[in-house]
Amino acid sequence: MSALPNSIQARDVRYLLHPVTNARRHEETGPIVIESGDGIYVTDSDGRQYIEAMAGLWSVGVGFGEKRLADAAHRQMLKLPFYHSFSSKSNEPAILLAEKLVEISHERLQRVFFTNSGSEANDTVVKMIWYLNNARGKPQKKTFLSRLGAYHGITIASGSLTGLPTNHRDFDLPAIPVKHLTCPHYWRQGREGESEADFVDRLAQELEDVIAEAGADTIAAFIGEPLMGAGGVMPPPEGYWVRVQEICRRHDILIVADEVINGFGRLGTMFASDYYGIDPDVMVVSKQITSSYQPLAAILFSDEIYQGIADNTAKIGTFGHGFTASAHPVACAVGLENLAIIEENGLVANAKASGEVLQRELARFRSHPLVGEVRGVGLIAAVELVADKATKARFDPVGKAGAPLFGFGHEHGVIVRAIGDQIAFCPPMIIRPDEVVEMVARFERALTDTAAHLAA
Incomplete structure (x- = not known):
């Protein structure tokens, strides 16, 4: 770090608290x-x-320095730099981006809700599904199933879904009803003499056992990254997702695919759900939706879920959830252009x-x-x-x-x-x-x- 008292590094150390950083060590090394x-x-x-x-x-x-994204942001800022999506308001980029996401995703995913980050999106998924199950007359159906080693965000709800100790320690997490299952990493979690197929059988049986013990009527959803990312890049064993889906469908447990890292081409398919044969009820995307040139995330979900939520908004008067920047027009305009670049440039x-x-x-x-x-x-x-x-x-x-x-x-x-x-x-x-x-x-x-x- 520069010794100059007014250097940009010294000013960083003076003013900023950094995420996922040892603050005392940072004071010594600087950024x-x-x-x-x-x-x-x-x-x-x-x-x-x-x-x-x-x-x-x-x-x-x-990549960095993509002029088309800067130009898209500039055009939208001049036209409409911000507007909210509360109380039946909308904007054209949000409408077009929602339409595009539905077009390129799974057939059952017909509805979209925008947030600013993957963490906010997964937090919203928890609230949406709780809201839905209350509307369905199943108020006890609230527990989420996640996996050790998973990363789903850092809000109170999404941080609870995350299965990494450093994201829980001294934050009093998990703070919502969640059960963390074995990490599906065969090389590290497989037992001596256990084949990959046997490992999948064991994880499937663990899922069955957890559902039986808790009661299927208490479990709302299974959330998982198709390929686990921030926990250490762990592809699941062959057949794992087929078994998980079959068990969850049989027990009326929703499947939430967290594609925040996987989505928009990372695995060589548009979504990792395509690669692994996952047909989710809910899919969460962020990061590469705008190449992070603007903060944006989206929740894609089935029309069946939408209808249950919509009926309840009519019953109680509103869907009492949202963010100031939900469906932000500049972020959505950048997202549209970003997806166009991904498609046009192969x-x-x-x-x-x-x-x-x-x-x-x-x-x-x-x-x-x-x-x-x-x-x-x-x-x-x-x-x-x-x-x-x-x-x-x-x-x-x-x-x-x-x-x-x-x-x-x-x-x-x-x-x-x-x-x-x-x-x-x-x-x-x-x-x-x-x-x-x-x-x-x-x-x-x-x-x-x-x-x-x-x-x-």
Whole structure:
């Protein structure tokens, strides 16, 4: 950090509290201030350029510096910079974006509600389903099923759905009725001698047992990321989602697909629900809906759910929920243009093609002494570092390898994400195969430095 008392880094330390950050350590190191971005690259205030291997925060699908999105925002700001969607008000970009989302998503998803973030969206899903079940005369049907290792946001409700200890500790979460099931990560959670099919059977039986114990009439919904992201990029085992859906349908439990990270092409299909054969009752999208150029999220849900909610608004007089910026016209205009870029530039197909290169290049590290597992689908992947390859033993403390690798990555011009000792990759969907090779080469240099650091 610059020693100048009035440097931008010093002013950051003086005024800002950062998310997912050790505040006392940040006071000592200060921030890396990102000043600009272009394509897959970002540049800091000292002029250093990095490949942004995380697309910012799993989100900048069309890359940085996309003029079409800036122009779309500018046009809408001049025309109508803001209007609310309360009390039967609307705006054209929100209407057109809702129509587009229904067009490209699953046939049963016919209705849309806009929020500003995935956290707000999942919080809203909880309230919507509670509201619906009260209207259905089933006030006891309130419990949500989630999974350990899941990430669904950080509000009180969505943070409760999240299955990560650091998002619960000292926040008094979970604070809503939620039951967390086993994380569907076969490599880490499978038992000795247990096949992948046996693992799926065990998780299916666990789901059946939890429903039987709680009573199906108390369980409202099962929420899950099709491919778990922020918990460490964990693709589910084959057949997992088929079993989950069959059990939930049989017990009148709604399926909520959290596609906040997965959606709009990341796995090489428009939605990860397409990839895994999920037919959700509710789907939540954010991040790549605008490539995070504007805050926006959307809840897509079935007409059956809508009709139940709508009937209750007629009965009690209103749907008493919403945000000042719900269906914000500038955000929706950017979202429309962003989806047009994804379609016109073939970014879903590019994610599939460049994703094959990413998975192939990372697979080379499976024999590395620090690497326990390499996993992923399309343009999302993780390399898990372990203290002992034979036993899969984790580092003690967690992060002993991941934290230095994160730092060495910056030295070699690549920004990855260290989730403990799991190194995540989620580059912009515009990335070319040759750029993937260069990104992984920079990671390899950081991995070499990490091995030397641990051996010292």
